[in-house]
Amino acid sequence: xSMATTTVSSASGCAPARSLWQRQRWxxxxxxxxxxxxxxxxxxxxxxxxxxxGNLSSSLTLGVLPLTDPLLVLQTLVTGHLPYSSAxxxxxxxxxxxxxxxxRVFCSWVCPVxxxxxxxxxxxxxxGIKTGRVPDANTRYWLLGGLLLAAAATGTLAWEWVNPxxxxxxxxxxxxxxxxxxxxxxxxYDLLVASRGWCGHLCPxxxxxxxxxxxxxxxxxxxxxxxxxxxxxxxxxxxxxxxxRPALKKVGQESPLIxxxxxxxxxxxxDVCDKQVFKMTHRxxxxxx
Amino acid sequence: xxxxxxxxxKSSTAASPASVARRKFINSVAAAAGGGCLLALGAGLYSRQxxxxxxxxxxxxxxxxxxxxxxxxxxxxxxxxxxxxxxxxLSDLGEPVATGTPYFTARKIACEMCDDIPCVKACPTGAxxxxxxxxxxxxxxxxxxxxxxxxxxxxxxxxxxxxxxCPVIDKAIxxxxxxxxxxxxxxxxxxxxxxxxxxxxxxxxxxxxxxxxAIKVFPRQLAQxxxxxxYRKSWEEKARHGGSLIGEQVEMPARGFEGSTAGRAATExxxxxxxxAPAAPSxxxxxxxxxxxxxxxxxx
Numbered sequence: 001x002s003m004a005t006t007t008v009s010s011a012s013g014c015a016p017a018r019s020l021w022q023r024q025r026w027x028x029x030x031x032x033x034x035x036x037x038x039x040x041x042x043x044x045x046x047x048x049x050x051x052x053x054g055n056l057s058s059s060l061t062l063g064v065l066p067l068t069d070p071l072l073v074l075q076t077l078v079t080g081h082l083p084y085s086s087a088x089x090x091x092x093x094x095x096x097x098x099x100x101x102x103x104r105v106f107c108s109w110v111c112p113v114x115x116x117x118x119x120x121x122x123x124x125x126x127x128g129i130k131t132g133r134v135p136d137a138n139t140r141y142w143l144l145g146g147l148l149l150a151a152a153a154t155g156t157l158a159w160e161w162v163n164p165x166x167x168x169x170x171x172x173x174x175x176x177x178x179x180x181x182x183x184x185x186x187x188x189y190d191l192l193v194a195s196r197g198w199c200g201h202l203c204p205x206x207x208x209x210x211x212x213x214x215x216x217x218x219x220x221x222x223x224x225x226x227x228x229x230x231x232x233x234x235x236x237x238x239x240x241x242x243x244x245r246p247a248l249k250k251v252g253q254e255s256p257l258i259x260x261x262x263x264x265x266x267x268x269x270x271d272v273c274d275k276q277v278f279k280m281t282h283r284x285x286x287x288x289x
Numbered sequence: 290x291x292x293x294x295x296x297x298x299k300s301s302t303a304a305s306p307a308s309v310a311r312r313k314f315i316n317s318v319a320a321a322a323g324g325g326c327l328l329a330l331g332a333g334l335y336s337r338q339x340x341x342x343x344x345x346x347x348x349x350x351x352x353x354x355x356x357x358x359x360x361x362x363x364x365x366x367x368x369x370x371x372x373x374x375x376x377x378x379l380s381d382l383g384e385p386v387a388t389g390t391p392y393f394t395a396r397k398i399a400c401e402m403c404d405d406i407p408c409v410k411a412c413p414t415g416a417x418x419x420x421x422x423x424x425x426x427x428x429x430x431x432x433x434x435x436x437x438x439x440x441x442x443x444x445x446x447x448x449x450x451x452x453x454x455c456p457v458i459d460k461a462i463x464x465x466x467x468x469x470x471x472x473x474x475x476x477x478x479x480x481x482x483x484x485x486x487x488x489x490x491x492x493x494x495x496x497x498x499x500x501x502x503a504i505k506v507f508p509r510q511l512a513q514x515x516x517x518x519x520y521r522k523s524w525e526e527k528a529r530h531g532g533s534l535i536g537e538q539v540e541m542p543a544r545g546f547e548g549s550t551a552g553r554a555a556t557e558x559x560x561x562x563x564x565x566a567p568a569a570p571s572x573x574x575x576x577x578x579x580x581x582x583x584x585x586x587x588x589x
Contacts, residue, residue, distance in 0.1 A: 044370070057389075058365030058413050066413060072363045076414065079360035083414040087363070090413060136317035156359035161388045166364060170379060170389055174366055178383030 018274065026267030026280070033109045041173045056110070056169045057160075058087060066090035069166075070098075071208045075151040075159065095212065103213020107199060107206045108239075108266035112168045116183055117199045118239075120190035125236065127191075134194040137242075137262075140207035147204050164198075165205045196239050200262075210261045217283045218265055221257045222247045224289050227275040234269035234278070244269065248277070256288045257281075342508045343385040346392040347430045347489060349377055350400065351409040351421035355508075362416035364389030368408035374401045377408060395491025395506045400429060402456050402490050425457060430489025431512035432462070432482045432504055440503035442479055445469050451493035451504045452480050460486035462493060480504065484513055 044050035052061045058068040068090030076083055098106060108114055147159035164186055167179040186198045199206055225248050235241045243260035246253045270278040342355055349368050352358050368391050369377045376398045380386035402424045409417040434440055441448035455462040464478040491506045527533050
């Protein structure tokens with residue numbers, strides 16, 4: 001990934017140089033996670049080794065483990081159709097996982113669109129593009145309501161017509177052509193119109209998983225916040241920069257934990273911080289140096 | 290205008306954080322709600338358009354009626370994966386079939402009608418209904434011999450390929466003997482589809498030897514008409530009740546066939562199979578009317 005070369009200023013300072021692994025660890029792990037999940041679906045059609053069948057909408061892993069997107073099942077229920085138990089069980093497993101681990105962990109560790117929008121954000125920083133108009137970050141919740149309304153009004157899974165998340169993942173596994181225009185559109189939108197526009201402001205799928213992750217266990221914290229030298233690297237690289245301040249600068253909270261459910265737990269702030277302010281931890285870890 | 294003045298006055302007197310926040314909130318709500326409405330509207334328009342399948346796209350066996358199918362199918366592709374013949378594919382954005390839903394095109398790869406129906410078993414949501422356990426009861430579509438001008442059997446040949454490949458041979462497709470009015474001495478064995486037995490697997494369309502298939506499989510609602518609910522067929526009612534419901538009828542003589550062409554002879558033979566009738570077919574047809582056909586004047 002070209003993302004691996006991301007560095008934003010901060011060659012200054014006399015902290016001991018950190019290794020590539022220290023600087024890119026979480027990014028590498030995330031890309032590996034996204035890639036491995038994709039490969040689990042592709043090993044069957046490519047090499048005849050079936051690990052996971054289907055796609056992120058619904059899948060069957062090793063012939064026994066059903067996994068279904070709970071948002072899709074919710075829409076199906078809204079249309080008035082009751083799915084078979086395998087879809088319901090699959091949705092319950094996914095729901096439980098993200099409730100427990102972290103809702104938007106889906107966004108940064110699983111979703112393939114994340115790679116596209118990360119690339120757009122990286123290009124935007126690199127090219128110094130400052131133009132554009134960013135929609136309100138709450139738009140995604142309206143869109144989430146809108147897609148449920150559309151499902152109820154039309155009696156079909158109307159959102160699935162254009163849903164870039166399922167479109168891209170399905171396309172990567174089953175082949176795509178027309179869907180590429182939507183993905184290219186998202187890239188151009190994030191690059192030219194709105195910084196982090198899609199994932200951070202519009203995507204109703206991310207909004208749904210964000211709502212799931214309100215009380216999730218896996219959190220990024222800033223235990224070493226005393227060491228912060230205000231270089232702003234973490235703000236520049238964070239896909240949801242507003243989540244950092246409460247933890248880092250004690251705004252409205254004492255806890256060093258980043259508790260906002262918008263946080264995708266991508267760990268990029270941990271990577272870029274030369275002062276090693278951040279770390280990955282759990283919800284109950286209140287330690288602060 | 291009035292409201293504009295109002296807000297202007299307010300902002301000039303005291304742009305309190307609350308009013309700024311309120312204005313921002315209203316702005317964002319308007320924009321976001323507008324976006325939401327647009328999405329709902331667009332999706333609604335789309336789904337109306339997509340509720341009817343294009344003519345050549347067939348759903349897998351056991352698929353719910355299209356409107357219900359579009360509510361139930363989560364576009365996961367598990368049916369595609371479990372199809373041993375790669376018949377099914379998922380629609381891509383821009384194709385006329387609803388994005389991501391499974392379908393097949395009979396002319397490309399037809400359904401092989403597996404006994405265990407793996408695609409139905411794979412479906413996690415019930416978009417493919419597991420109540421379908423006998424593949425012969427599937428209704429993926431309905432074959433129709435649409436081109437009577439090109440079908441080789443209509444031209445008088447014994448192609449029969451669609452009939453021979455039909456997995457429900459002699460039930461879904463039969464060969465019906467008809468008089469060939471062109472030669473006037475041959476039979477045409479016309480492939481005839483029966484909707485009660487046709488599964489819509491598409492093998493007939495797939496195997497049609499013509500460059501463009503003369504027999505095609507369509508989604509049922511496209512290929513099938515329907516009688517008004519109150520219509521009764523006299524012969525069926527008669528069979529059911531063991532006799533005519535309106536008593537014996539007076540047989541009226543058929544008139545108006547004097548000097549008929551040979552093509553009508555068959556009709557007369559049926560309506561008047563006995564007695565003086567044989568005289569009529571033996572009348573040679575006026576040559577002007579069958580100029581295109583070969584007429585050896587030979588009669589059985």
